[in-house]
Amino acid sequence: MGIQERLIEDVGLRRGVSQLTPEKIEKVVNAVLKGETGARLKTYAETCMRCGMCAEACHFAGSHPGDPSYTPAGKVHQTMSVLLDKKGRVDPDFVYGMAQLAYTECNLCRRCVHLCPIGIDTAYIMSTVRRICHKLGVTPQYMQDTAHSHASTFNQMWVKDDEWTDSLMWQEDEAREEFPGLRIPLDKEGADIYYSVIAPEPKFRTQLIYQAAAIMHMAGVDWTMPAQTGWDNSDMCMFSGDFEMMGRLKRQHFESAQKLKVKRIVMGECGHAFRSVYDVGNRWLGWRWHPVPVIHAVEFYWELIQEGKIKLAKKFPGPVTIQDPCNIVRGRGLQEKLREVTRFLVDGDIIEMHPNREHNYCCAAGGGVINCGPPFKNVRVDGNLVKAEQLKATGVKTVITPCHNCHGGLHDIIHHHKLGMELKFLSDIIYECMEKPEV
Amino acid sequence: MNAAYEFVTGPLAWAAWGIFLLGSGWRLYSMRQLAMKKDASSWAFMDLGFSLRSIVNWLIPFNALGWRKNPVMTVTTFAFHICLIAVPVFLVAHVVLWTEFFGVSYATLPDNVADIMTLVVLAACLVFAGRRLGQKEVAYITTGKDWLALVIVTLPFLTGFLAYHQVFDYQVMIIAHIVAGEIMLAAIPFTxxxxxxFAAFTRAYMGSEFGGVRHARDW
Amino acid sequence: MKRILPLLMLAALVCTSAFLAVQTVMAQDTITKLAPAAFGKLTRPPAVFNHDKHNEKAKLEECVVCHHGGADGKQDKTASTEGTPCSDCHKVKPAGKATSLQRAYHKQCIACHRAKGKGPLACGQCHVR
Structure with a gap:
C-alpha cells in the first residue's frame, strides 16, 4: 500500500525527477524546512499522536476503504514525515511519488481539521510538500503550464491582453441586445465594485461574464472590470508551490484595484481564487488583511438580495442540492448565506447532502488537483465515490455550487456514475430567473 | 534497598521534575520564539477568545465532528486522559508523600476509586495498543515513537497497580514504579x-484561524 | 478488581480486631499493629509494628525517643509520655497547625528510619497486605 504502487506517468513529474540528484534534493528540502517552516510544522510533526482519527475526514480515504495510505495522516506519513526523519536524504524516485501524492491525492480542503483533536492542519503540511516539489522542479505538467501562464501573462489561461478586453467587449455587445444600455465598464475609477474573475471565464465560460454583467446592470451596481493585468484572481501558483509568483499575482490584483480607487473587490464564483486572495496571498505579501476589501460573489448576491436589488420574474424549479465549496465554507463561513440566496432563488426544497456546510466533503477537484490534467482525472473521480454516493442520495436533478472547481469535479463524477444531474452557478440561476427588460 | 528508595525519591525525583518543568518551559519558550520568527503570518492571527472557543468545544465529548465520528476513541481517550491526570495527582499515597516532604496536603481520591481508575488507564492503553496493531489506518502510521510514548505511559500505572496490591516483590515494584513515573515526567517535553x-496551542491556533479569518467552526 | 472485595472485608476484619485489641489490652508486649481506634475505618492495612521486637532490633531503650511530650505544636524530647496513646494528643483532624495523627506516625517512623538508614520507608513496607 502506498503511492509507490500507484504511480502515474506524467511528463512534468518525470522530467523534473530526471534532473534530480540526492545531493540537490537534500539541499532543497532542508532549505525549505529551515528557511520557510517553523513552529507550525515542528509541533504538527511532533505532536501528531498517530491516532488515525483523521481517516474519517478524507474523501480519498472514504473512497478507498481498507487502504490507509489515502488517509490524511497516512499521506503525511509517506511524505513530510519521511523528509523530516531522513533530513531530506531521499532519492529521486521517492520525490516522484511524493509529488504525485501531494499534487493529486490531497485537495487541501481542510476537512481533516474537523477530525483532529490537536488541530493539525494537514493541508498546510501538504502545501509545504508541494512547495518543496516546486523548488525541486517536480510539478505535474498541466498544472505547471498554468503556472507558466501566470508567470508570463498574469493570468492562468494564456489570455493575451487584447483578447481579454476583446472578450469583455464581445460580451457587452452580445448582452446589449438583451439589455439595452448595458455596459461592462473598463477601468472606471472610483467604482463601488471591482469585479474580478478567473481566466477560464474569458477563455471558455464567457457566458458567466455575460451573466455577471446582466446582474450588475439590472441591480444598478456601480462597477468596473480592469482592462489591464490583475483581472485574473485565480492562482495555480499557490497550489504548485510557486509562492513568489503567487505573491506577484496577488499584488497585481490588489494594485489594479487600488489604482482604480474602487471601494471593494467582488470575486466571481470561484473557491480557490477566493482562498488565494482572501487568506493566502495577502499573508505572503505581509498584509494581515486586504488593502482593498474582498468579498465572494455569494456574499455579494446575498447583499443585493437583502437590498432588494435582485428582482425575480420567476423562481427556479427545485428541488436542488448544494455543494459547499471548501474554500468559501471552511474558508469563509459563507454556508448560511449560500443557503439564503438559494432559498430566495429556488421554488422547492433544498435537499442537503450529508454531511454539509463546514463539514462538507470536497469535490476532489480543488486544491489544484483538477489542474493536474487528464493523466490524473481518474485519481479524483475514483477518489470521490463518497461524493457520488452523497449526490445520488439526494435524488435531485440540480446541484448548485458557486465554485469553478466544484463544477469541474462534480461534472466528471456525475458523468462517470451516470447520475443525470445538472450543475448550476448561482449566477446561472439569477440570470435565468431575473426580471429582464422587454426588448 | 533503603539507599535505592532514597535515591529515587530524592535526587532522581528532583531531576525528573526539573527536566519536566524546565524542559517544558524551555520547549514552550523556544517554540514561541520560533513561531514569532518563522510563522509570523500565523502568529498574527492568534486570538484568545477564538482559542478558548475551540478548546472548550473540543473538551466536550461527542461535540466535535472528530469525536462523533470516532466513538470508541472518544470514550477511550476521555476516560484515559481524565484518569491519567487525576490518579497520580489525587492518589492518597502521593499526597502523603507531598505531606511528608513539603508539608502540603489536599483532597484525595478513595483508594478503591483510584484503583478502578488505574485499571481504566491500563484498559485504555490496551485499546490504544490494539488499534496500533489491528486497525489498518492506525497501524499504517504507527512508528517507534508512538509505541515508546505508549509504553512510557503504561508502565507507571502497571507498576503502581502491582505495588499497591503488593503483588511480586513489593520493594522492587515500588522502586520500579517510582522510576517509571519519573521517566514519564522527564519524557514529556521530549517525546x-x-x-x-503543545496541544492546547495547536488547537488554539486552529481555533483562531477558523474563528477570526475563516468565520467557520473548527469542531 | 477481584481483590477489592476480599481486601475490603479483610480491612474491616483487621480494623475490628485491632479496635478490640487496643481497647481491651493496653499491654505493650501484645502490640503488633498500629491501628488506633481514632482513625475509624482504615484506608490502608494497619502498619505492622511489633513494639518489643522493633525496639530490640533498633536498640531502643529510652521510651521518650518515640513517646515524646510537648505542647502548642512544640515537641519536647525530654518529657516521656509512655502509656498515653498517640491519639490523645495528635488528633485525626487537628485544629490549626498541630500535627495530625497520620502525619505524626509517618513522621515518627519514616524520619527515624531515614536518619538511621534502616527500616521501612515506602508505604507498602509497613502497610503490608
Missing part, C-alpha cells in the same frame, strides 16, 4: 508526550 505541552 510524543509533548502534546501535553
Amino acid at each position: 510524543r508526550l509533548s502534546h501535553m505541552v
Whole structure:
C-alpha cells in the first residue's frame, strides 16, 4: 500500500525527477524546512499522536476503504514525515511519488481539521510538500503550464491582453441586445465594485461574464472590470508551490484595484481564487488583511438580495442540492448565506447532502488537483465515490455550487456514475430567473 | 534497598521534575520564539477568545465532528486522559508523600476509586495498543515513537497497580514504579508526550484561524 | 478488581480486631499493629509494628525517643509520655497547625528510619497486605 504502487506517468513529474540528484534534493528540502517552516510544522510533526482519527475526514480515504495510505495522516506519513526523519536524504524516485501524492491525492480542503483533536492542519503540511516539489522542479505538467501562464501573462489561461478586453467587449455587445444600455465598464475609477474573475471565464465560460454583467446592470451596481493585468484572481501558483509568483499575482490584483480607487473587490464564483486572495496571498505579501476589501460573489448576491436589488420574474424549479465549496465554507463561513440566496432563488426544497456546510466533503477537484490534467482525472473521480454516493442520495436533478472547481469535479463524477444531474452557478440561476427588460 | 528508595525519591525525583518543568518551559519558550520568527503570518492571527472557543468545544465529548465520528476513541481517550491526570495527582499515597516532604496536603481520591481508575488507564492503553496493531489506518502510521510514548505511559500505572496490591516483590515494584513515573515526567517535553505541552496551542491556533479569518467552526 | 472485595472485608476484619485489641489490652508486649481506634475505618492495612521486637532490633531503650511530650505544636524530647496513646494528643483532624495523627506516625517512623538508614520507608513496607 502506498503511492509507490500507484504511480502515474506524467511528463512534468518525470522530467523534473530526471534532473534530480540526492545531493540537490537534500539541499532543497532542508532549505525549505529551515528557511520557510517553523513552529507550525515542528509541533504538527511532533505532536501528531498517530491516532488515525483523521481517516474519517478524507474523501480519498472514504473512497478507498481498507487502504490507509489515502488517509490524511497516512499521506503525511509517506511524505513530510519521511523528509523530516531522513533530513531530506531521499532519492529521486521517492520525490516522484511524493509529488504525485501531494499534487493529486490531497485537495487541501481542510476537512481533516474537523477530525483532529490537536488541530493539525494537514493541508498546510501538504502545501509545504508541494512547495518543496516546486523548488525541486517536480510539478505535474498541466498544472505547471498554468503556472507558466501566470508567470508570463498574469493570468492562468494564456489570455493575451487584447483578447481579454476583446472578450469583455464581445460580451457587452452580445448582452446589449438583451439589455439595452448595458455596459461592462473598463477601468472606471472610483467604482463601488471591482469585479474580478478567473481566466477560464474569458477563455471558455464567457457566458458567466455575460451573466455577471446582466446582474450588475439590472441591480444598478456601480462597477468596473480592469482592462489591464490583475483581472485574473485565480492562482495555480499557490497550489504548485510557486509562492513568489503567487505573491506577484496577488499584488497585481490588489494594485489594479487600488489604482482604480474602487471601494471593494467582488470575486466571481470561484473557491480557490477566493482562498488565494482572501487568506493566502495577502499573508505572503505581509498584509494581515486586504488593502482593498474582498468579498465572494455569494456574499455579494446575498447583499443585493437583502437590498432588494435582485428582482425575480420567476423562481427556479427545485428541488436542488448544494455543494459547499471548501474554500468559501471552511474558508469563509459563507454556508448560511449560500443557503439564503438559494432559498430566495429556488421554488422547492433544498435537499442537503450529508454531511454539509463546514463539514462538507470536497469535490476532489480543488486544491489544484483538477489542474493536474487528464493523466490524473481518474485519481479524483475514483477518489470521490463518497461524493457520488452523497449526490445520488439526494435524488435531485440540480446541484448548485458557486465554485469553478466544484463544477469541474462534480461534472466528471456525475458523468462517470451516470447520475443525470445538472450543475448550476448561482449566477446561472439569477440570470435565468431575473426580471429582464422587454426588448 | 533503603539507599535505592532514597535515591529515587530524592535526587532522581528532583531531576525528573526539573527536566519536566524546565524542559517544558524551555520547549514552550523556544517554540514561541520560533513561531514569532518563522510563522509570523500565523502568529498574527492568534486570538484568545477564538482559542478558548475551540478548546472548550473540543473538551466536550461527542461535540466535535472528530469525536462523533470516532466513538470508541472518544470514550477511550476521555476516560484515559481524565484518569491519567487525576490518579497520580489525587492518589492518597502521593499526597502523603507531598505531606511528608513539603508539608502540603489536599483532597484525595478513595483508594478503591483510584484503583478502578488505574485499571481504566491500563484498559485504555490496551485499546490504544490494539488499534496500533489491528486497525489498518492506525497501524499504517504507527512508528517507534508512538509505541515508546505508549509504553512510557503504561508502565507507571502497571507498576503502581502491582505495588499497591503488593503483588511480586513489593520493594522492587515500588522502586520500579517510582522510576517509571519519573521517566514519564522527564519524557514529556521530549517525546510524543509533548502534546501535553503543545496541544492546547495547536488547537488554539486552529481555533483562531477558523474563528477570526475563516468565520467557520473548527469542531 | 477481584481483590477489592476480599481486601475490603479483610480491612474491616483487621480494623475490628485491632479496635478490640487496643481497647481491651493496653499491654505493650501484645502490640503488633498500629491501628488506633481514632482513625475509624482504615484506608490502608494497619502498619505492622511489633513494639518489643522493633525496639530490640533498633536498640531502643529510652521510651521518650518515640513517646515524646510537648505542647502548642512544640515537641519536647525530654518529657516521656509512655502509656498515653498517640491519639490523645495528635488528633485525626487537628485544629490549626498541630500535627495530625497520620502525619505524626509517618513522621515518627519514616524520619527515624531515614536518619538511621534502616527500616521501612515506602508505604507498602509497613502497610503490608
